[in-house]
Amino acid sequence: MLKKIKTIIFVLIGLYLLFAVSFGIIPYAIPKEVSEEMKPQFDVNRFYGADEQGVDRLTLAESPQSGFDSRIRLIREAQTSIDLVCHCVKDGITSEQIFAELLDAADRGVQVRVVLDGKVGGLSGSRKGIAYALSAHPNVQYRVYNPFCFYKPWEWNALLHDKILIGDDRVMILGGRNIGDAYFAPEGYTGKVTNDRDVVVYNTASGAEQSGDSVLSDAKAYFNEIWSCEAVKEPFPTLSESQKQKADETAAELKEVRAALMTARPELYGEEPYDYANSTVPAKQLTLIHNPLNAGPKEPWVGVQLANLGLTAKESVTMQSPYCTANKRLLSVMKSMAATLPEVILQTNSVASSPNYPAFSNYIENRKKFIDTGITIRELQSEDSIHGKSFLMDGRLSAVGSFNLDDRSMYIDTEAMLVIDSPEFYEQLKAAMDSYGNQSLTVSSDNSYEENADVTPLEVPWWKRTLMWLASLISRPFQFLI
Known part of the structure; x- marks a missing residue:
């Protein structure tokens, strides 16, 4: 009897592996082509652009510090909404500082939405408390793209790879940086630097009738597509009591992290808003x-x-x-x-x-x-x-x-x-x-x-x-x- 059970288990495992390989690998071996209905849109x-300048101005955030500083400024100055989509969060104090700033924005009434990849997003293990703190806050919504599902191998390989941060209809940061010390190289960081870049876009028509002419309008629409697409799930629809406790503990720790950043980098917390108009160049x-x-x-x-x-x-x-x-x-x-x-x-x-x-x-x-x-x-x-x-x-x-x-x-x-x-x-x-x-x-x-x-x-x-x-x-x- 035991031998038969073992045989059945081995057969089932073999069938599952065959199923996983067949549907998790083979569909990707034949590249797709752009459909005929999409091609006219690729002109x-x-x-x-025309000869005149558009409503958007922009600049490059090239250095690790400029990438970090631009994110803190955007979050600090947002008044109504912040939308963040990012591939993953990695180790480091800068990750804690950015999420501390997001939670502070939520505390003052800003509506915050966060989407990370569901498999490599990074808010797990020692950083799971951040995910709980986001999920517990009434002004924050946290979702993940395409979390692992053992019976859908055809979805295993697909990852969320975008990196976009939008504040109101006013400022957007788009680029290739994930969140973590390797990308922002904070003071005292001794590891190898992952050099990346972002574009900071400033909508000069923010709040005006022409605001819809900004690329931020398209970026917001794209974020909404991500937010509502079938592959995006809410990882913690409800939190257990222990998870709520961890959320509270993490939120308190992040407040301390933010206070320390304010002391160390007071120039990021001045009373005057950042002068985007004179820090950017025009675009057609x-x-x-x-x-x-x-x-x-x-x-x-x-x-x-x-x-x-x-x-x-x-x-x-x-x-x-x-x-x-x-x-x-x-x-x-x-x-x-x-x-x-x-x-x-x-x-x-x-x-x-x-x-x-x-x-x-x-x-x-x-x-x-x-x-x-x-x-x-x-x-x-x-x-x-x-x-x-x-x-x-x-x-x-x-x-x-x-x-x-x-x-x-x-x-x-x-x-x-x-x-x-x-x-x-x-x-x-x-x-x-x-x-x-x-x-x-x-x-x-x-x-x-x-x-x-x-x-x-x-x-x-x-x-x-x-x-x-x-x-x-x-x-x-x-x-x-x-």
């Missing part, structure tokens, strides 16, 4: 583009629109991504751009700087394929890493957001990018990207580095090279999931 001409047009929200294989909305832009360029395209995967669509677009443009540059990490073994191993093992497209590749020589996802085109258009040059961003995850028609902002972003270029080495046609008297290639420990190679053994056959 690249809509990214270009800002356009938000994003992927579908279904929790499964997606049509490549963002990837196709960025490709269309690159293929219509006349002079130059510069791309920055922390890593790339060698999918056929990406390689084909790069080859076409290199054949027609004087300059096509890819800026990315090196083995020395990259902390992402699965994705970067696929790039480094396929680097010759990227070289053969004819583009120029520049790899950062630093112990800190690039995490920014940005594009420059023809001295005028820029794009910043969450989209990586990989299969996952193209076909699996939610993503958002801001396409920017502003020569003034272009110069800001170009200067920031050039600063990485000045710390990078160009990859030559023989897959080695070109000599550069100003930049020395970093030594890569043998164990890191070995781990990259081992990771590539998995990343090659499963590239479509990376």
Whole structure:
């Protein structure tokens, strides 16, 4: 009898594994195409504004501190609503400080909505008290995208990857930063820095009839789509008594965290509102583009629109991504751009700087394929890493957001990018990207580095090279999931 039970258990486990592999992996192996009804909406001409300036002004939050400070200012000055969508929350005092500020905003009556990814969102373990504190507050709503469900393997791979923060109809921050000390490098932080960037958008028509002309209106509509989509769930519809107690304890601890920040950084808590008008540059047009929200294989909305832009360029395209995967669509677009443009540059990490073994191993093992497209590749020589996802085109258009040059961003995850028609902002972003270029080495046609008297290639420990190679053994056959 016991033997039969064991046999049945093994059969059931085998059937479940077959079910998981069949529906969790195979559907992603065949990339989706953009539907015919969507294609007319992808006209690249809509990214270009008229000669006059629009209602939006913007600036780059490039340094880790500027990324943190801009978030604290937005939350502090919000009067009616704050909407936050973010991929994940990681360790660090800055995570506590940002959520402390959100709870303080809720205390003064601001309506706060927070959406994180349901599998890697980060408010678990030692940070679960923050999730309880959010759920317990009457002015906060907390939800997660696509939490794990054991009987829906076709949804396991889909993650929420957007990073957007909106305050009222006045200010928005959109970019590639998650929340955590690696992204904000607070005073005393000694770890490796994950260098990223945000765009801070200021709606000059806030509160006026023309406010709806701002890209913030589109961003708010997109947030509402995320908020109400079928994949988004409320993780704690009700809290147990122990959870309520933990929520109260965490809220009290976060008040102390905020008080300490006010003492340490009084310049963030001045009485006068931040002068966005004189801290930003004008823009002719800002356009938000994003992927579908279904929790499964997606049509490549963002990837196709960025490709269309690159293929219509006349002079130059510069791309920055922390890593790339060698999918056929990406390689084909790069080859076409290199054949027609004087300059096509890819800026990315090196083995020395990259902390992402699965994705970067696929790039480094396929680097010759990227070289053969004819583009120029520049790899950062630093112990800190690039995490920014940005594009420059023809001295005028820029794009910043969450989209990586990989299969996952193209076909699996939610993503958002801001396409920017502003020569003034272009110069800001170009200067920031050039600063990485000045710390990078160009990859030559023989897959080695070109000599550069100003930049020395970093030594890569043998164990890191070995781990990259081992990771590539998995990343090659499963590239479509990376």
